[in-house]
Amino acid sequence: MPGPKSAILRRIAPQLVILAIALLLNVLIFPDFFHIDFRNGRLFGNLIDVLNRGAPVALLCIGMTLVIATRGIDLSVGTVMAVAGAVAASMVVEGHGWGTALLAALLAGGMCGLWNGVLVAVLRIQPIVATLVLMVAGRGIAQLITEGRILTFMNEGLIHLGAGTVLGMPTPILIWVTLGAVAITLVRRTALGMLIEAIGINERSSRLAGINSRVLLICVYLVSGLCAALAGVIVAADIKGADANNAGLWLELDAILAVVIGGNSLLGGRFSILASLLGAMIIQSINSVILLSGLPPEFNLVIKALLILAILVIQSPRIGYLLYMLRAAGPQPQPRPGTADTLPKRKKEAAR
Amino acid sequence: MTDPVRPVLHARGISKFFPGTIALDDVELRLNPGEVHALLGENGAGKSTLIKCLTGAYQRDAGTLLLDGAPINPASTAASQKLGIGTVYQEVNLLPNLTVAENLFLGRQPLRGGFVSRRRMNAMARETLAGYGLKIDPTEPLTAYSVAVQQVVAIARAVDMSGKVLILDEPTASLDRDEVALLFSVIRQLKARGLAIVFITHFLDQVFEICDRATILRNGRVVGDCALAEVSRREVITMMLGRQLEARVHSKKTGTVGKPLVQVADLGRRGMIEPFSLDIHEGEVVGLAGLLGSGRTETANLIFGAVMPDQGRIRLRGTDITIRTPRDAVAHGFALCPEDRKSEGIVGDLSVRDNIILALQARQGWMRPIPRAKVTEIADRYVRALDIRLASLDTPIRLLSGGNQQKALLARWLATNPAFLILDEPTRGIDVGAHAEIIALIDQLRADGMALLVASSELEELVAYSTRVVVLRDRVQICELTGDQITPDTIVQAIADDPHPHAEPV
Amino acid sequence: MTLKATLLASVLVLSPGALLAADMTIGFSQIGSESGWRAAETTVTRQEAESRGIELKFADAQQKQENQIKAIRGFIAQGVDAILLAPVVATGWDEVLEEAKDAEIPVVLLDRTVDAPEDLYLTAVTSDLVHEGRVAGEWLAEEMAGEDCRIVELQGTTGSSPAIDRKKGFEEGIAGQDNLEIVRSQTGDFTRAQGKVVMESFLKAEGGDTICALYAHNDDMAVGAIQAIKEAGLKPGEDIKIVAIDAVPDAHLAIANGEMNATIELTPNMAGPALDALEAYLANGTEPAKWIQTESKLYTAADDNQAVYEEKKNLGY
Structure with a gap:
């Protein structure tokens, strides 16, 4: 619900704090981290890189947050990125305009999302299994489209989506910020957010309350597919080529991680897209720490794992549960434990 | 304490609290050796909570448990098993892919030089099962045999390991008649051996056939403890459904019954409920009476589209309508407060505010959000009107007590301004105060011209608010009572008449 | 590419004309097509074989050693004259290489080497x-x-x-x-x-x-x-x-x-040197060196x- 500003702030406070710490780490390693200048017609600096390089995961986590809110998961997003990138690249290589290519890529992503949605909402297949099908099959499809090589293209319009700038600001940043704002507005200014949360918390109750859970479920997977398609186009445009083997590889895991760092429960229910987006930026800040540190690459995964472990421990449900219990325990009369009550009677029994 | 026989198991003053409810209130249960003791009660009466307290699955909050006169405090089902209390559940909890013998001796296999001696184990299993009149091959996997045989294996294991008290939790629910006969012969043998057996079922005829005594629970309290030879079927039903409130509830039932609003014709679903017809008029409360499993909830679900009927039709104000999903029903101004509040009613983690507005918002569609100020106004209005007690509208609904949750669900539906309200067990598991308020509310809604269909296992309640009562038995509508016919006596009579086919001696 | 390549291969293998024309049949067990370079290697190998009038039986292992072993056994059963193997992993080849040796079919390793006794294969063609x-x-x-x-x-x-x-x-x-x-x-x-x-x-x-x-x-x-x-x-x-x-x-x-x-x-042309060595070996028994290093050619703006x-x-x- 679009609560008062303070409620939203309270919700995203942990993410803001962690992001601040992650950025601080960057500054410690590289004092000029916040320095931004204008070079070659574009904003140039590490902070811009974090925002720019975080775009694919940020886009993915918008859809992923909604899917996870319904108690689902979408493992196919990384693969859908590869498919969409391949479709867009092959379209411009065949001589179509960038607009057509973008539409075709979104259509492909939408179809993938629809497929997942139907498997989950209509055939009632477990989301993790349903989306695993496409996760495996999709990369093969992408490789068929690109014939297994990097499909290089020179279409300026398409390249602009990934590597271009608008008023000096890299296009991917504008795309994910805009889409994020649209998504947040859409779910919170309409009733969509509440209905999705209701389905995630208790689908049966929601259905009995008259919510069209099947259509809503299909819709969230559709949105996830569309977000993935957009991310795939950006990634392909960024390197002027569709790399079916590597595009979006393992990014579904980063997207899920961003949602989790955003404090959203994998068990569905209450969600915050804003917090997920902050989660995506936190992950990218950690990547930035690794790149700027100059340590040998053998340390990359260790550093990332340690930092993420630290974040998850800070946010662990056990600690949250303790806080919750402290607050909730107050007014509720706690039943006394059995032994305390039975002991005196037992004595009586023995005396008899 | 006049009973000359010392009970094998004696539970005294057992109480168990859950947040917001009292599941067991000062319950006493005496099990004599060589006795089959029925534990009776409607859903939510406290049967399963009591069993869990006896077997150590739950820790009781008060009371004493005496086994052969000595106090016990089992901390787990394994501990109670060691002490001598064995339990067999409806869903056989054995390992289907192991052999019969392995299932019998799992965790206590006869050893020989540190290794399981299969030969001895199989021989022992054969011998044990023969003792129950069962001549089967113990080296076969358990799944090779019927559910009844699996039940007997489970019983044999429980008796072997425990040997004093055997608790059978709905063992006959999925058995056919011959299988029930097999099970009963085993129970009789065990009874002859001096075991105390607790038998839980909702088949009353089976209770009268096999049991000696019965303890009857209602709303977490013992309402009867009697020798079954001394009471009638009707008296037992009366105790289960209750009638001691009879004197103080009587409704004025003012207002006039209007035109027929909902007309149901031949609505049914195979294996769930026989086709039935029912007219509900404006300004009328139709009560649905019957024992557990008689088809009350199924009737409500079928009309609301929660379950798709496979035949029949529904007319609203004289026009045919199609209801395939609850969504269709809501669109036609129907509303349903389901029996299982927790899993079908509330959306636990959402706030009370969101829970109240949910149905109205779902009907409007997501594109037309109800403004927050309006939502707060609606929620506030119903919180005051129904006296829902809460810290704030933002409190997650799962933190509310049962009664307040139920009122919030009523608010959810009243907010949609329904023409037809279906209530399934509207007063189950809620405290006395809220209970009376909900009954008053039902009466007021009727007086305001709403059509209501209320399923309940509380007879006084039904008598209090119903203008008509439809009685169900074994998923068939058996009669309809109107006007002065509506008394707890006549309802019980209708339910008890014409004994269950299973009652014939087997 | 895989699809095209496989189709092409089956056409080559099945075409009766190719069978009659070929005086030498070679089996090629390829890892898969995980990169553009490997796809190119497949194409070049095919071209090399064709230009020498050699019939090439092609098997794509899709990154699985078991598929490669199966393919090699198939080649042995078909009685090919020689086998080209681009091994997906280094270990676990001894048994199937023994079988090829018993059938007196020379095996040439392409692009990668294996951990097996040197006498089990004719030579290895790899870059350094x-x-x-x-x-x-x-x-x-x-x-x-x-x-x-x-x-x-x-x-x-x-x-x-x-x-x-x-x-x-x-x-x-x-x-x-x-x-x-x-x-x-x-x-x-x-x-x-x-x-x-x-x-x-x-x-x-x-x-x-x-x-x-x-x-x-x-x-x-x-x-x-x-x-x-x-x-x-x-x-x-x-x-x-x-x-x-x-x-x-x-x-x-x-x-x-x-x-x-x-x-x-x-170079994706590992097959050229491999086939040269094979042809010499089959013609007059010339034993090649155990390792044939391909050229690492430097390309600059020149x-x-x-x-x-x-x-x-x-x-x-």
Whole structure:
């Protein structure tokens, strides 16, 4: 619900704090981290890189947050990125305009999302299994489209989506910020957010309350597919080529991680897209720490794992549960434990 | 304490609290050796909570448990098993892919030089099962045999390991008649051996056939403890459904019954409920009476589209309508407060505010959000009107007590301004105060011209608010009572008449 | 590519004309088509066989050793004259190689070697990964001619043998040159996208003006890095010298456009030397050396890269 500003702030406070710490780490390693200048017609600096390089995961986590809110998961997003990138690249290589290519890529992503949605909402297949099908099959499809090589293209319009700038600001940043704002507005200014949360918390109750859970479920997977398609186009445009083997590889895991760092429960229910987006930026800040540190690459995964472990421990449900219990325990009369009550009677029994 | 026989198991003053409810209130249960003791009660009466307290699955909050006169405090089902209390559940909890013998001796296999001696184990299993009149091959996997045989294996294991008290939790629910006969012969043998057996079922005829005594629970309290030879079927039903409130509830039932609003014709679903017809008029409360499993909830679900009927039709104000999903029903101004509040009613983690507005918002569609100020106004209005007690509208609904949750669900539906309200067990598991308020509310809604269909296992309640009562038995509508016919006596009579086919001696 | 290649292969195998024309039949167990280079290797092998009038039976193992072993057993059963094997892993080949030896069918390893007794195969045709790196290092040393140069390195996938060997070779190539220094080294996972991302961070961490050369373990990463350099307002190939390995078509194009300076070829033509050795062995029993090293050809702006690009772009890279 679009609560008062303070409620939203309270919700995203942990993410803001962690992001601040992650950025601080960057500054410690590289004092000029916040320095931004204008070079070659574009904003140039590490902070811009974090925002720019975080775009694919940020886009993915918008859809992923909604899917996870319904108690689902979408493992196919990384693969859908590869498919969409391949479709867009092959379209411009065949001589179509960038607009057509973008539409075709979104259509492909939408179809993938629809497929997942139907498997989950209509055939009632477990989301993790349903989306695993496409996760495996999709990369093969992408490789068929690109014939297994990097499909290089020179279409300026398409390249602009990934590597271009608008008023000096890299296009991917504008795309994910805009889409994020649209998504947040859409779910919170309409009733969509509440209905999705209701389905995630208790689908049966929601259905009995008259919510069209099947259509809503299909819709969230559709949105996830569309977000993935957009991310795939950006990634392909960024390197002027569709790399079916590597595009979006393992990014579904980063997207899920961003949602989790955003404090959203994998068990569905209450969600915050804003917090997920902050989660995506936190992950990218950690990547930035690794790149700027100059340590040998053998340390990359260790550093990332340690930092993420630290974040998850800070946010662990056990600690949250303790806080919750402290607050909730107050007014509720706690039943006394059995032994305390039975002991005196037992004595009586023995005396008899 | 006049009973000359010392009970094998004696539970005294057992109480168990859950947040917001009292599941067991000062319950006493005496099990004599060589006795089959029925534990009776409607859903939510406290049967399963009591069993869990006896077997150590739950820790009781008060009371004493005496086994052969000595106090016990089992901390787990394994501990109670060691002490001598064995339990067999409806869903056989054995390992289907192991052999019969392995299932019998799992965790206590006869050893020989540190290794399981299969030969001895199989021989022992054969011998044990023969003792129950069962001549089967113990080296076969358990799944090779019927559910009844699996039940007997489970019983044999429980008796072997425990040997004093055997608790059978709905063992006959999925058995056919011959299988029930097999099970009963085993129970009789065990009874002859001096075991105390607790038998839980909702088949009353089976209770009268096999049991000696019965303890009857209602709303977490013992309402009867009697020798079954001394009471009638009707008296037992009366105790289960209750009638001691009879004197103080009587409704004025003012207002006039209007035109027929909902007309149901031949609505049914195979294996769930026989086709039935029912007219509900404006300004009328139709009560649905019957024992557990008689088809009350199924009737409500079928009309609301929660379950798709496979035949029949529904007319609203004289026009045919199609209801395939609850969504269709809501669109036609129907509303349903389901029996299982927790899993079908509330959306636990959402706030009370969101829970109240949910149905109205779902009907409007997501594109037309109800403004927050309006939502707060609606929620506030119903919180005051129904006296829902809460810290704030933002409190997650799962933190509310049962009664307040139920009122919030009523608010959810009243907010949609329904023409037809279906209530399934509207007063189950809620405290006395809220209970009376909900009954008053039902009466007021009727007086305001709403059509209501209320399923309940509380007879006084039904008598209090119903203008008509439809009685169900074994998923068939058996009669309809109107006007002065509506008394707890006549309802019980209708339910008890014409004994269950299973009652014939087997 | 896989699909096309497989179809082509089955047509070749099934066509009765090819059967009659062939006086020699060779089985080729390929790993799969995980990269453009491998697709090119398949294409070139096919072309080499065709030009020599050899019938090639092709089997795509889809990255699975068990498929390769199955394919080799199939070749033995069909009584082929020789077998080409691009092994997906190094170990576990002894048994099936014994079987081939018992059937007196010579096996030639392509592109990678195996951990098996040397007498179980005829020879191995591979490139020398360390040598490739060394060529790159020596080229850069010569290019700089004593001038100071701060080098950044884009490594391959951490822990993979090409990444380890190409790093080692490059360091050998620049050893003893005090003017050359590797200032940053990070993995780009052999991908274009990561190559670009990591180069971006190099440019910021070191300052674009202070970096004089980039050494990338493969061309894909170099192509990504070129874009990052351009976006930083610098001229790749001029402000920052770029040398990489593989010589994929896009690298030739980049050199032709002046955005890259050198690439060392990992030739997809492993089959040429392999078939030469086989033909000699089958004709008069000439035992080849146990290891045939392919040429690691250096391409620079001095070569006609546009022509090489046109020639290579249809090989399936």
